Amino acid sequence: MLHLALFAFFGIICVAGAINLLVQRHPINSALSLVVVMASLAAEYLLLGAEFVAAIQVIVYAGAIMVLFIFTIMLLNAGEEERTKGSRVAILLGVPGVVIGAVLVAWVLIHHSNTQSVTIGALLGDPKSIARLLFSDFLLPFEVTSVLILIAIMGAVVLASRPGAVARPQTTPAAAKEENEGPQLVAAGRERR
Amino acid sequence: MTITTYIIISIIKSLAVIFVLLTAVAYSVWLERKVSAHIQNRWGPTRVGPFGLLQPLADGVKFIFKEDLTPPYVYKPLYIAAPVISVVFAITSIAVVPFGNSLDIRAFHVGGLTIGPISTPFQITDLNIGVLVILGITSMGVYGVALAGWSSNSKYSLLGGLRASAQMVSYEVSLGLSLIPVLIWAGSFSLRDIVLSQRHMHWNVFYLPFGTLAFFLYLISAYAETNRTPFDLPEAESELVAGYHTEYSAMKFAMFFMAEYANMVTVACLATLLFFGGWLGPVWGSDGSLLNMAMPVIWFCLKVFFFMFLYVWVRWTLPRFRYDQLMAFGWKVLLPLSIANLVVTALWVAARA
Numbered sequence: 337m338l339h340l341a342l343f344a345f346f347g348i349i350c351v352a353g354a355i356n357l358l359v360q361r362h363p364i365n366s367a368l369s370l371v372v373v374m375a376s377l378a379a380e381y382l383l384l385g386a387e388f389v390a391a392i393q394v395i396v397y398a399g400a401i402m403v404l405f406i407f408t409i410m411l412l413n414a415g416e417e418e419r420t421k422g423s424r425v426a427i428l429l430g431v432p433g434v435v436i437g438a439v440l441v442a443w444v445l446i447h448h449s450n451t452q453s454v455t456i457g458a459l460l461g462d463p464k465s466i467a468r469l470l471f472s473d474f475l476l477p478f479e480v481t482s483v484l485i486l487i488a489i490m491g492a493v494v495l496a497s498r499p500g501a502v503a504r505p506q507t508t509p510a511a512a513k514e515e516n517e518g519p520q521l522v523a524a525g526r527e528r529r
Numbered sequence: 530m531t532i533t534t535y536i537i538i539s540i541i542k543s544l545a546v547i548f549v550l551l552t553a554v555a556y557s558v559w560l561e562r563k564v565s566a567h568i569q570n571r572w573g574p575t576r577v578g579p580f581g582l583l584q585p586l587a588d589g590v591k592f593i594f595k596e597d598l599t600p601p602y603v604y605k606p607l608y609i610a611a612p613v614i615s616v617v618f619a620i621t622s623i624a625v626v627p628f629g630n631s632l633d634i635r636a637f638h639v640g641g642l643t644i645g646p647i648s649t650p651f652q653i654t655d656l657n658i659g660v661l662v663i664l665g666i667t668s669m670g671v672y673g674v675a676l677a678g679w680s681s682n683s684k685y686s687l688l689g690g691l692r693a694s695a696q697m698v699s700y701e702v703s704l705g706l707s708l709i710p711v712l713i714w715a716g717s718f719s720l721r722d723i724v725l726s727q728r729h730m731h732w733n734v735f736y737l738p739f740g741t742l743a744f745f746l747y748l749i750s751a752y753a754e755t756n757r758t759p760f761d762l763p764e765a766e767s768e769l770v771a772g773y774h775t776e777y778s779a780m781k782f783a784m785f786f787m788a789e790y791a792n793m794v795t796v797a798c799l800a801t802l803l804f805f806g807g808w809l810g811p812v813w814g815s816d817g818s819l820l821n822m823a824m825p826v827i828w829f830c831l832k833v834f835f836f837m838f839l840y841v842w843v844r845w846t847l848p849r850f851r852y853d854q855l856m857a858f859g860w861k862v863l864l865p866l867s868i869a870n871l872v873v874t875a876l877w878v879a880a881r882a
Contacts, residue, residue, distance in 0.1 A: 391662060395668050395705075399667075410679045
């Protein structure tokens with residue numbers, strides 16, 4: 337009973353945060369709503385008995401990834417979105433489409449799944465069991481995931497490097513000076529002389 | 530024990546711990562002012578009560594009566610929420626910190642009620658992922674700083690807030706990695722188990738060379754994480770005006786202040802629990818009889834007081850890092866050292882087993 341009440345409480349917070357993310361106009365409000373969604377998901381994991389995953393969800397997702405999202409929004413100085421008149425065709429087709437899709441998914445899940453109720457603690461969620469599985473049975477996926485993240489980091493470094501750093505160096509000294517200092521400074525230097 | 534007894538005891542423990550923590554935060558300000566004064570060959574607060582001991586009270590009254598103005602162009606919801614976020618996450622992590630062994634009260638009768646025999650640990654709750662919870666709460670504390678800097682709508686605040694939060698996020702990595710050797714030896718994330726694995730003076734800091742190295746890496750990362758000198762460029766008085774709390778006055782500034790000192794207390798508690806044996810003391814405390822309940826708490830408080838004193842001592846001794854030196858040190862020195870310490874410790878433990 338209490339378990340159901342807690343599940344409903346955190347589920348409602350999660351869905352409300354997700355809807356708020358779509359509805360808000362300022363991107364920083366959307367990012368903070370996403371943090372609320374992550375935190376309520378962590379609470380849901382706790383209710384399933386997976387305490388290690390819940391802690392890691394808070395540390396990694398809510399505590400590191402979303403902080404970097406918020407950095408980006410602050411640095412880009414993104415302002416409020418402007419209100420446009422919505423396309424009427426999109427509303428006429430979209431809202432019934434979403435409702436029909438949601439009802440279909442729910443019907444399929446309820447009638448065709450063979451799930452049973454499980455008590456907290458029946459499935460292993462403590463760090464020792466997860467570590468044992470992760471480093472023995474699931475070692476290959478673990479290593480492949482780390483290589484994947486490494487590729488993402490390398491891609492980010494290449495994308496963020498200065499545009500002149502990887503270009504071919506210019507041959508004549510005047511052109512090299514222009515490349516280094518920029519056309520305005522070169523012109524100013526020429527004027528002063 | 531029954532569920533109502535458990536709830537009542539938990540509420541009483543929470544209230545007591547919060548009261549003690551807030552008083553400790555207020556008096557750590559007093560400690561800082563007195564110690565810094567004596568390091569600089571002057572007296573510090575001496576007028577408000579004996580040895581200036583009522584100075585925090587005077588400070589609190591001042592903050593309450595000060596004009597709490599809100600600049601016109603700030604983004605109001607986040608401007609008001611940011612100090613609240615900082616304080617809430619700074620104070621929450623005391624919930625999993627064990628202060629002593631256990632509190633045993635024999636049954637006694639009051640009027641018609643029998644308050645039965647109660648045995649409860651000196652801790653609000655003993656989670657089996659205690660270390661991870663503290664790391665998670667530290668990660669969430671970055672939001673207060675970042676949102677304060679941005680919502681103040683001022684260049685100094687934005688730059689200070691971004692610098693401070695980038696620094697905190699960078700040093701969180703080496704903080705977590707430096708703690709892993711301790712977890713390998715203790716074999717558990719629970720803080721109580723980690724302390725109990727250090728019985729009979731097998732403190733983790735004496736475990737040469739890995740334990741001592743891990744302790745120093747943890748201490749340096751924690752100083753940078755809490756934005757204290759020598760890593761306090763984002764909020765020092767002579768840099769960037771005052772960083773992310775430039776536009777805050779009175780009570781909201783007091784909340785940032787409280788959050789910083791509460792973070793210091795958390796770091797000090799974690800250092801004593803993980804490296805210095807927590808509540809275990811040399812004479813009493815492990816298996817005593819009469820003072821079984823009180824001595825462990827006294828040992829714990831003495832060790833935490835030593836770490837707070839060390840914080841203040843380091844602050845008024847060392848000059849501060851420049852920001853690029855700070856980030857280079859965190860990523861190029863502390864992180865490889867933490868990872869190397871972790872790998873070598875793991876190999877050593879595996880080779881001996």
